[in-house]
Amino acid sequence: xxxxxxxxxxxxxxxxxxxxxxxxxxxxxxxxxxxxxxxxxxxxxxxxxxxxxxxxxxxxxxxxxxxxxxxxxxxxxxxxxxxxxxxxxxxxxxxxxxxxxxxxxxxxxxxxxxxxxxxxxxxxxxxxxxxxxxxxxxxxxxxxxxxxxxxxxxxxxxxxxxxxxxxxxxxxxxxxxxxxxxxxxxxxxxxxxxxxxxxxxxxxxxxxxxxxxxxxxxxxxxxxxxxxxxxxxxxxxxxxxxxxxxxxxxxxxxxxxxxxxxxxxxxxxxxxxxxxxxxxxxxxxxxxxxxxxxxxxxxxxxxxxxxxxxxxxxxxxxxx
Ligand code: CP
Numbered sequence: 001x002x003x004x005x006x007x008x009x010x011x012x013x014x015x016x017x018x019x020x021x022x023x024x025x026x027x028x029x030x031x032x033x034x035x036x037x038x039x040x041x042x043x044x045x046x047x048x049x050x051x052x053x054x055x056x057x058x059x060x061x062x063x064x065x066x067x068x069x070x071x072x073x074x075x076x077x078x079x080x081x082x083x084x085x086x087x088x089x090x091x092x093x094x095x096x097x098x099x100x101x102x103x104x105x106x107x108x109x110x111x112x113x114x115x116x117x118x119x120x121x122x123x124x125x126x127x128x129x130x131x132x133x134x135x136x137x138x139x140x141x142x143x144x145x146x147x148x149x150x151x152x153x154x155x156x157x158x159x160x161x162x163x164x165x166x167x168x169x170x171x172x173x174x175x176x177x178x179x180x181x182x183x184x185x186x187x188x189x190x191x192x193x194x195x196x197x198x199x200x201x202x203x204x205x206x207x208x209x210x211x212x213x214x215x216x217x218x219x220x221x222x223x224x225x226x227x228x229x230x231x232x233x234x235x236x237x238x239x240x241x242x243x244x245x246x247x248x249x250x251x252x253x254x255x256x257x258x259x260x261x262x263x264x265x266x267x268x269x270x271x272x273x274x275x276x277x278x279x280x281x282x283x284x285x286x287x288x289x290x291x292x293x294x295x296x297x298x299x300x301x302x303x304x305x306x307x308x309x310x311x312x313x314x315x316x317x318x319x320x
Contacts, residue, residue, distance in 0.1 A: 001269075007113065007166045008032060008033075008169050009027070009167070009169060010036050010162060010167065010169070010193070010244065011037065011111070011166070011167060013033070013039035013040070015035045015037055015041070015278075015302055016037070017037065017040075017041060017251075017316075017317065018029070018037065018317065019034045019037050019038070019317050019318070020033070020034055020135075021034060022140050022318065023130075023134050023141045023142070023318070024104065024140075024141075024142045024143060024151055024152070024314055024318065025127065025130050025131065025134070025141065025143045025149070025151070026127065026143065026146075026148075026149035026151050026185065026188070027149070027154060027155075027185055027189045027192065028188055029187040029216060030151075030192070031192075032087070032192045032194075035158065035192055036195060037145065037154065037317060038139035038155045038159075038310065038313050038314065038317065039155065039158060039159045039162060039310075039313075040307065041316055041317055042156070042309040042310045042312070042313040043158045043162075043309075045165075045309050045312045045313055045316065046217070046306070046309040046314075049084065049093065049308075049309065054084045054085065054086070054136075054228070055085065055086075055089075055094075056085065056086030057085045057086070057315070057316050058082055058085040058086050058088075058118075058315060058319060059086040059087065059092075060087075061087045061088070061118040061119075061319055062087065062088040062089060062090060062116060062117055062118060063078070063082050063087060063088075063089045063118060063119045063120075063121060063315065063319070064077070064089070064090050064092060064103050064112055064117045064119070064120050064121065065078055065089055065090070065091045065094045065116065065121045065123075065144075066094060066097070066120060066121070066122050066123070066125075066126060066142070067092070067094060067122075067123040067124065068094040068095075068123055069095055069123060069124040069135065069245055069246065070123075070245075070279065071123060071144070071145075072280075073280060073304050073307050074123060074144045074145065074152065074307065074311075075091070076313050077307040077308040077311050078121055079091065079306060080145070081260055081308050081309075081311045081312040081315065082165055082315065083313045084312065085088060085312055085315065086314070087118075087200050087315075090117075090195070091314075094124070097184075105125075105129050105132045105136070106132060107134045108133075108165075109132065109133045109135070109137040109269070110136050110137070111181075112139055112220065113137055113139055115177070116136035116154065117139060118139065118140075118319050118320070119133060119139055119141070119142065119315065119318060119319045120133060120139050120141045120142070121139055121142045121144050122141060122142070122143060122144060124144075124145060124146070124246070124290055125143075125146060126146060127143075127145060127146055127148065129225045129315035130143055130146065130214050140318040140319060140320075142314055142315075142318065143167035145181065146181065146244075146248070147181060147209075148181050148184050148211070149181055149184060149185050149274050150181050150182055150185050150279070151185055151189075152307065152310060152311060152314060153182065153279045154185040154186055154188075154189040154309050154313075155189065155286045156195060156281070156306045156307050156309075156311075157189075157238075157277060157303055157306075157308050157309035158189055159187070159309070159310055160277070160302055160303050160306045161173075161236060161275070161277075162301060163302075164197070164275055164299065164304075165235060165275075168193040168194065168195055169193065169194040169195065170194065170195070170196065171195050171196070171235040171236065172195070172196040172197075172198065172233055172234045172235050172236070173186070173190050173195055173196070173197050173198075173234065173235065173236040173237075174198045174199075174200065174230045174231045174234040174237050174238070174270065175187075175197065175198070175199050175200070175238045175239070176200045176201075176227055176230060176231070176237065176255060176259045176260050176262055176266075177200075177201060177205075177238045177239045177240055177242065177287055178205050178240060178241070178242055178243075178244065178253075178257060178260075179199070179205050179206040179207040179208075180207075180240060180244045182238075182248075183199065183207050183240070183250025183278050184203070184207045184208070184211045186206060186238065187211065187215040187221060188211070188215050188218075189213040189214070190219065190247030191216075191217075191218035191219035191221065192218050192219075194218075194219065194224075195219065196203065196219065196220065197215075197219060197221045197222070198221075198222040198223075198224065198228070198229075198230045198231075198234070198272050199221060199222070199223050199224070200224050200225065200227045200229075200260060201223075201225070201229075201232070202225055202256050202257065202259070202260070203225060205257065206223065206252070206257070207255070208287045213240075218241075219270065227259065227260055227266060228266070231266055231267070231270040232269060232270070233270070233271060233273070234270040234271060234274055235270075235271055235273075235274055236269050236274060236275045236276075237266070237267060237274055237275070237276050237277070238276075238277040238278070239260070239277075239278055239287050239288055240278060240279055241281070241282070241283050241286070241287055242254050242257045242260075242283070242286060242287055245273060245311065247271070254286070256289070261275065261285070261286070261287055261288065261289065262287065262288040262289070262292050263264055263288075263289050263291075264289065264291050264292055264295070267295075267297060269291055274296045274297060275297055275298075276288070276292050276293070276295070276298045276300070277298075277299060277300065277303060278293070278298075278300045278303070279303065280304055282300070
């Protein structure tokens with residue numbers, strides 16, 4: 001079933017600064033309007049931040065960050081963002097809680113509201129576990145990365161694209177490389193914003209069929225194993241590491257993906273004003289050459305900065 005035909009121009013959208021879902025678990029659950037709400041809120045908060053204004057939207061609120069793996073951008077941008085909005089946080093490494101000794105998520109989740117938290121940011125939990133946290137905590141839950149989704153990253157990236165290109169609809173994004181959680185979430189996010197997507201991945205490393213089918217309800221998605229074909233006419237070239245966090249190191253996978261590396265020669269086949277994007281951390285020289293990463297088309301540090309503004313937007317929209 002195709003659900004196309006309702007797309008809006010983001011620049012004609014009137015934000016109401018509210019979203020239909022009380023949680024941010026993945027982009028499959030969000031409407032296009034919800035996605036635009038997050039992007040407009042990030043834009044408003046970034047403008048204020050740049051003007052030296054930090055509205056105290058989280059005054060008297062404490063946010064729990066329960067993380068099951070390491071992080072640079074997600075952790076720091078949340079901790080700084082919460083401070084900037086006048087709130088407080090508690091960073092909880094999963095391995096230092098009783099979860100690591102088998103306590104149930106249900107029993108753990110039930111504590112958070114009683115201790116006075118206002119929201120729960122979860123990292124490296126499965127979708128099912130995140131849903132259990134939402135059900136038993138009674139708090140807004142935000143997915144800070146899971147095995148198949150990274151919604152904060154992709155909302156932030158859509159915001160960055162909008163800033164640079166002045167629009168989203170009809171832009172062409174070429175994703176090159178492993179069909180991981182970033183690829184999954186990009187497909188859904190771009191599809192819901194009426195962008196055109198071409199995915200160049202080896203057959204064995206494509207996103208799951210179910211994810212592709214869901215995204216294809218919203219947009220035409222071209223699949224190819226030819227990187228040169230994929231980047232033709234692209235406005236954005238996006239890649240990620242070959243081996244994602246939590247996945248086993250595999251020399252065979254790296255060998256297969258070697259010809260999916262983004263090089264200056266590959267970038268030259270995209271539009272002359274094409275942007276290069278990567279969610280970071282980067283393995284310099286592996287999935288992308290240093291010339292591209294440090295070159296004039298790369299906006300990777302802006303992507304990283306915008307995590308701050310988008311995370312603040314998520315808290316502003318979800319914390320009551
Ligand atoms: N992109 C991203 O999530 O970065 P971290 O793993 O450093 O949080």
